Amino acid sequence: MDAVAAQSREIIRKGSKSFAAAARLFDAETRADVYKLYAWCRYCDDLIDGQEMGFGREEISAAEARSRLAYLRAQTERALAGEDVAEVAFAGLRDVAGRHKIPGRYPMDLIHGFAMDVEGHAYVELEDTLLYCYHVAGVVGVMMAYVMGAREPAVLGRAADLGIAFQLTNISRDVLDDATNGRVYLPGRWLEEADISADQVAMPAHREAVFAVVSRLLELADLYYESAAQGVPALGFRAGWAVSTAAGVYGDIGRLVAERGTSAWDTRAIVPGGRKLWWGVRGGAQALMAVSFGRWRGDQPRSPDLWIKPDLC
16 A cells, blocks of 8 residues: 555544445455545545544634635646645545546536535525535545446446435534534525524524424435445445445434434434444445346436436536
């Protein structure tokens, strides 16, 4: 493992224990590139949010946020052009994008997702929320699929579905923390139906109504998880094992939120180590079944209830 991959591995270990556990299931070469791609995503996210490994929050002015966004955009463009870059995160992106011929539009799609935060994008309709989910997570799934060797548009679409499912889960888990920090990703129409305004989401008096809206979001996430699972036969056993395990662990986060009800946000929903191990075993069985007895069919229809960015592929 080269120095950039080794440093990237430390970033993923600190930034996402759930994803780090699943990433170990890839073959060595794929795993190193997954580490690098994750490290770039984590670096960009932390810089925009004023966080470290997804935790804490530094107060950033609007002008500073715009400056940081411009920096990320410029450094990402340099990395995609194969130029020298200072930070490990951008060096990793340069290596991975070059080796796997990841189209530059996808890394820039992620940067656009951060721009949505910086610009205070309003999430009025469900489609607005899903567009954000695509930009900050669905496109990460697409880039990860490239690292795994996938190129077929339908497979990339399933990969985007998994990223969207992950982000819907994240929104559900972090809804109160996000609202406290001035960010509400729940669809405004849904909040109106629940008789809540966006600036009331973090109020204890509205906990039951917020949970009802979050429950709808988690039900939608389940549909995206199911759609993503249909693409596992196209990945091969090792990649399918890692993906199935990650999906199981993240799905458990959503189930914990749902089971806790209005107490869902009293403490952060975390999947215990034993449960992750169980998902590792089950994910392996699911991948083996998918590869041995399943068959990837690119013409499998997705549920009409699911959205995907129209110009994804």
